[in-house]
Amino acid sequence: MLAMLGPSGSGKTTLLTALGGRLGGHLAGNITYNNKPFSNTMKSNIGFVTQDDILYPNLTVTETLVYTALLRLPKTLTEEQKAQHAEAVINQLGLTRCKDSIIGGGLLRGVSGGERKRVSIGQEMLINPGLLFLDEPTSGLDSTTAQRIVSTLWELANGGRTIIMTIHQPSSRLFYMFHKVLLLSEGNTMYFGKGSNALDYFSSIGFAPSVAMNPAEFLLDLANGMYICFTYLFDGQNFFGEFAYLIPYNRACNLRILTDDSREDETSIKHTLVCAYKENMSEIVKSEIINDHDQVHDSIDDKKLKRWPNSWWQQSYVLFRRGLKERKHESFSRLKIAQVVFVAILCGLLWWKSNISHLQDQVGLLFFYNGFWAVFPMFQAIFTFPQERLILAKERSSGMYRLSSYFMASTFVDLPTELVLPTIFFIITYWMAGLSPKAGSFFSGLFVLLFSVLCTQGLGLAVGAIVMNTKSASALGSVLMIVFLLPCGFYVQHVPVFIRWIKYISINQYSYKLLFLSQYKRGQTYMCGDNKTCLVEDYPIIKTVGLDGLATSIIALTIMLVGYRLIAYIALMRIGVTKKIII
16 A cells, blocks of 8 residues: 655646546656556556545445446446445445445535545445555545545555555554555655655654654655754753754754745755655665566456447446436426426416417417427536536546447436426416317427427537536526527517528527427418408418428428537547557
8 A cells, every 4th residue: 555645736646647547638658567558458457536526416325336337347247246246345345334325415415425435435446456546535534534444445455456545644543554655745756665664764864853743744844845843942940842944954953043045945855855865765666666577477468358348238228227316316306397387387377278369379378388498408408517527537537438328328318307397398388278279289289399308408418518617508508598589580570681590590490480380370360350360371470480391490400409419429528538648
């Protein structure tokens, strides 16, 4: 078990991420394991636990680990065997007591911070890694919980694994559990070796603690360029202790008043310790590594592993099941259902029995359909990918599934929400408002509404995937909805030629036309005055929108349905892709 120590900004996380093959950007250099180049095959035997516990909040501990097992373990194992493997990890990490509790997060009460961290570790333990990386596993935990986490890792290390972790400021109890320690400062190595030998090494080069203290605190002080010791003054009755900051190799611990030159002293101490490491330890460490390479027989590369542990269909099916369990709590929440039903009943009462003799009212209701069920699903879809960005990046970096599998599963998971609620809304308002009682008109109207919902959902997915910021995406979505709604014929009937092109890219323009076509046909009449009948197609708004172009509208919406999702998929390809390191 190796601990990377160092102050903030010293390069601990960067080094850990690079070793795990997850560091993006333009990189150059060599990473070898047992003297073999880093490869995807090697990566499959490495676990990586991020500092933040990125988990689905509505899944239980068991569900989280079982779904991870179904995605990460090879398809040669049955689903039952994968579930048993997840159960074994739960027992190994001491999660039995909370295995049926939800993870929680934010305002949702769930398991404790230490249990959540062990779940994150358990996700990586499922693949039985020979090497496990952890970034700040004790961050935000109390000392007792941190002790339990590190004790668990210590047991895993004694079970035949190599554990490498970054840790900010461990207690003395934790420090003496580390087999080896790496001390970093501004990207440079100050010490690498056994933790028990660290104080002796620094004492040998003139930096010995003058009082008993936590070794980790002493090392971090050195990494920050601060060498602190005590001068004791005696006035005949009492002893007084004073801090003193010493410059390098000044073995006399004299009281010194800090001046503006203290920053230079810090830099000098850091430089001295880095140079001392290069002179005293660097060659020894390199020779030990070479000897270890000669003695280790590594058979990992001999295994011909496929890039993906499961087929595309298996990945999509598991992701679909997991997505349904996670999103059903939000998508079919009581609040959301109550919101839709309340608005539906209110609309039904406002447009109560507004038959064709009240054509203006019917046209207004159809426009409300068009507007409400454009904004509602789009703003739900906008939040989909930004909220799951971290999970997607984490799981894609682990090689759990293809992006296409995730995108397809996510699309189908949204269908129940996106189609059930508007269907309920349409059924309630349609019959209360007294629209055309013909079965063909009802079902064609419902089809048009659901078709437009899927199109606006695709637009929301595209906006969210491109922007990946909920506030910015919401602002952009609002602007697009206004742009699409204004020129579609209800508000403005005489749109200037130079801006008329907007309606040809508007979802609302085509869906509004199709809603008209579901209710009215040419030659149909309505009462437009005292005992006077008029043609429906001559009504100003309907005349502006038109009662023709059925095929054109369907084709245009189909192109938008596919096109916006294609844009969203291409935008998602930026996430979770780590550039290869030049070997």
